[in-house]
Amino acid sequence: MSTATHAPAPARRGFRAMGTDVLLLLDTSRTGDAPDAPAVQQAFDAARAEVNRIEHIASRFDPQSELARLNAAGEAEVSADLLRLITLALAMRDATDGRFDPTVHEAVVAAGYDRPLDQLPADAGAPGPAMPAGGHVHVDTRTGRVALGTGTCLDLGGITKGWTADRVADELGVHGPCLVSMGGDIAVRGALHGEPWPVEVMHGDEPRVIGLRRGGMATSGTDRRRWLRAGAEMHHVIDPVTGRPSATDLLRVTTVADDAATAEAWSTALLLAGREGAAHEAEARGIMAILVATDGDVTVTGGLASAGDDVHGEQPA
Amino acid sequence: MTTDRSRRRVRWTAIGGTALVGVGAAVAIGANPYPHSDRPKDAAVQALETRESALATEARRVNALNAERWASYRVKLAERTRQIATVKAANAQALAASAATSSYSGGSSGGGSYSSAPAATYVPSAPVASSGSS
Numbered sequence A: 001m002s003t004a005t006h007a008p009a010p011a012r013r014g015f016r017a018m019g020t021d022v023l024l025l026l027d028t029s030r031t032g033d034a035p036d037a038p039a040v041q042q043a044f045d046a047a048r049a050e051v052n053r054i055e056h057i058a059s060r061f062d063p064q065s066e067l068a069r070l071n072a073a074g075e076a077e078v079s080a081d082l083l084r085l086i087t088l089a090l091a092m093r094d095a096t097d098g099r100f101d102p103t104v105h106e107a108v109v110a111a112g113y114d115r116p117l118d119q120l121p122a123d124a125g126a127p128g129p130a131m132p133a134g135g136h137v138h139v140d141t142r143t144g145r146v147a148l149g150t151g152t153c154l155d156l157g158g159i160t161k162g163w164t165a166d167r168v169a170d171e172l173g174v175h176g177p178c179l180v181s182m183g184g185d186i187a188v189r190g191a192l193h194g195e196p197w198p199v200e201v202m203h204g205d206e207p208r209v210i211g212l213r214r215g216g217m218a219t220s221g222t223d224r225r226r227w228l229r230a231g232a233e234m235h236h237v238i239d240p241v242t243g244r245p246s247a248t249d250l251l252r253v254t255t256v257a258d259d260a261a262t263a264e265a266w267s268t269a270l271l272l273a274g275r276e277g278a279a280h281e282a283e284a285r286g287i288m289a290i291l292v293a294t295d296g297d298v299t300v301t302g303g304l305a306s307a308g309d310d311v312h313g314e315q316p317a
Numbered sequence B: 001m002t003t004d005r006s007r008r009r010v011r012w013t014a015i016g017g018t019a020l021v022g023v024g025a026a027v028a029i030g031a032n033p034y035p036h037s038d039r040p041k042d043a044a045v046q047a048l049e050t051r052e053s054a055l056a057t058e059a060r061r062v063n064a065l066n067a068e069r070w071a072s073y074r075v076k077l078a079e080r081t082r083q084i085a086t087v088k089a090a091n092a093q094a095l096a097a098s099a100a101t102s103s104y105s106g107g108s109s110g111g112g113s114y115s116s117a118p119a120a121t122y123v124p125s126a127p128v129a130s131s132g133s134s
Helices: A002-006 A038-058 A066-073 A080-095 A102-110 A157-175 A260-285 A304-308 B002-031 B043-101
Strands: A011-017 A020-026 A075-077 A137-140 A145-148 A178-182 A185-189 A197-203 A206-212 A215-221 A226-229 A232-235 A250-257 A288-293 A298-301 B120-122
Touching: A011 A038, A020 A038, A020 A157, A038 A066, A038 A080, A038 A157, A066 A075, A066 A080, A066 A145, A080 A102, A080 A137, A080 A145, A080 A157, A080 A260, A157 A178, A157 A185, A157 A215, A157 A260, A157 B043, A185 A197, A185 A260, A197 A215, A197 A288, A206 A215, A206 A250, A215 A260, A250 A260, A260 A288, A260 A298, A288 A304, A304 B120
Parallel strands: none
Antiparallel strands: A011 A020, A020 A178, A075 A145, A137 A145, A178 A185, A185 A215, A197 A206, A206 B120, A215 A250, A226 A232, A250 A288, A288 A298
């Protein structure tokens, strides 16, 4: 760790996009570029442009976005990027037995999350009726044509952030080891001065640091993106079965996977599985996960604990 | 009788004459003594021909430009692919080296190589980012 301590800090760029904080870190020690060097700034500019481009494709709040137009029309020939996102989301719906489901759009809207979070009223009337997901989506990968079942709309919010982190990390990684965080959905390429990228993860109220060597990490939780409806607190993690904000006994789940998009889908799926189900499934599948229960209890799975012997104890010194 | 023969001769003469005139007319038309090029073209046809010619020229120009751009794209793509491969190899090498020497590279497999090192471990470093609910 001493290498990281004495090495220069990575070049950094932060901005807002997709309704969240975006952070780009680039280790320039190999190229010797200063953080403000034109080559580094150009790389950041290109990364930001890519984030904005994907947001314009997959935002459900922008009526001109490709996704919003598909939702409105019910059927369309979509771009290669949107096609990849939709097929990935549907593949993750299959892999997670429907707990991660991109067809929760109507349920999210019924719960009141119908505009960007910072534009939601302080409180509003009662939420709409429960809207169970599991909607039909037909995808023709040959022609790029997507047809949504009656009453089905797509919300790709979560997986888009992870997928964007992966895409941008691929691009930025050409210039050197990098970390891309889309509001906590993280993708890394290469090592920071030869060491894993240290990323803070909350264990209950206590911060811990995970060294991420490769792939991606994501956290889903019911403690963020909350709003009021008729005095009741709502959150954005919808249970596809009930069509309501989930009543899971987990507060937050962090997972590590080969890429951030997969990590994002599994963090949501495990959150919805509840404490016991998530621990069992994560161990069975070998998923590195940190499960934080609503009572503050922490369970670590998938071999992550063995590095620090830290299932319920203290962080290794 | 004389009258009948005379009438018949007149009739045959008329038929022969008509046939001769027909053949002559056919020969004259076939010879095309007034070719079209000598006549002024219809303005609409002329405009269409001009348009057709212009479109053909434009199509050749666009095809050439397209071919040029494709060639340029392929060169850039090959260069980009080489760059990515180089960076990936360098990153893999650096990670392998760090996994071999790192004090926290144990994990379930004992570490020692890039592929066998765990994707994530607890570390006592100061964080550079945080993973919260997105």
